[in-house]
Amino acid sequence: MLQRLRTGLMTGALVPGQVMSLRKLAFSLGTSPMPVREALSQLVAANALEELPNGSVRVPRLSNERLAEVFRVREVIEGMAAKAACAHATPQLIEKLSRINQDLIDAIGRRDILACLATNQKFHFGLYQAAGSEILMPLIESLWLQCGPTMYFSLLSPAMPWDASAHTEILAGLRARKPARVQRALMRDIRTTARNLLGGAGNYRPNGPLLRPLIEMDTYFDYPLDERTSGRVDTRLREPKIELPTPSAPAPARFPVKIVNR
Numbered sequence: 001m002l003q004r005l006r007t008g009l010m011t012g013a014l015v016p017g018q019v020m021s022l023r024k025l026a027f028s029l030g031t032s033p034m035p036v037r038e039a040l041s042q043l044v045a046a047n048a049l050e051e052l053p054n055g056s057v058r059v060p061r062l063s064n065e066r067l068a069e070v071f072r073v074r075e076v077i078e079g080m081a082a083k084a085a086c087a088h089a090t091p092q093l094i095e096k097l098s099r100i101n102q103d104l105i106d107a108i109g110r111r112d113i114l115a116c117l118a119t120n121q122k123f124h125f126g127l128y129q130a131a132g133s134e135i136l137m138p139l140i141e142s143l144w145l146q147c148g149p150t151m152y153f154s155l156l157s158p159a160m161p162w163d164a165s166a167h168t169e170i171l172a173g174l175r176a177r178k179p180a181r182v183q184r185a186l187m188r189d190i191r192t193t194a195r196n197l198l199g200g201a202g203n204y205r206p207n208g209p210l211l212r213p214l215i216e217m218d219t220y221f222d223y224p225l226d227e228r229t230s231g232r233v234d235t236r237l238r239e240p241k242i243e244l245p246t247p248s249a250p251a252p253a254r255f256p257v258k259i260v261n262r
Helices: 002-011 022-028 033-045 064-086 091-109 113-129 136-155 165-176 179-198 200-204
Strands: none
Touching (some): 002 033, 002 113, 002 136, 064 165, 091 113, 091 165
């Protein structure tokens, strides 16, 4: 339960300002409110969600300054992980990442925003995990929990700014065994996303996308993030529904926090 919500935050399936309905989540995930309440409590304790004065819980709205800082830190931490991963780049890893990147390219071609978000996260984490670092991965996950919800907005431009070219360069660097090349391409990828979020995406709202939600996404979903279904989602409506995937990572320790049934 907890990891499914964490994955939803990191992939951008949950957006800034979105209120987390305890009853809707419990109903859609086929469980009782108690495990949902506990999962939300832990995410509040981890600063991935925030509790409002009325007791409800929502996805935080980051200021432009905080988001810019998160992306600067991402460049450093994830650049280190990408560089380290190059030393462990087996043919199997490169083939796996190539397949994921092709899925991303296909999703971009059909303007399937949610598939783009899911495959992008899958590519990045597949690369970082290859570094084999027990220190870097928790830091990276923490950063993605903060900036992940804003990623949806990076794909709302009519020009669909994602083109996966940085990923292609990362793969070329892995094949050539050139860590610095992999690191540069990774940092360029992060910087391009940050520039679009802090610049172009702000044109959709007078106050920018980070000050209030652009859309009200449901907190329950009806198909897996990893499912590849061409044409199934009309992203132009900007009202997608997806199912949070079920990862295998263990849940962290529990922390009590007040959650109001809504």
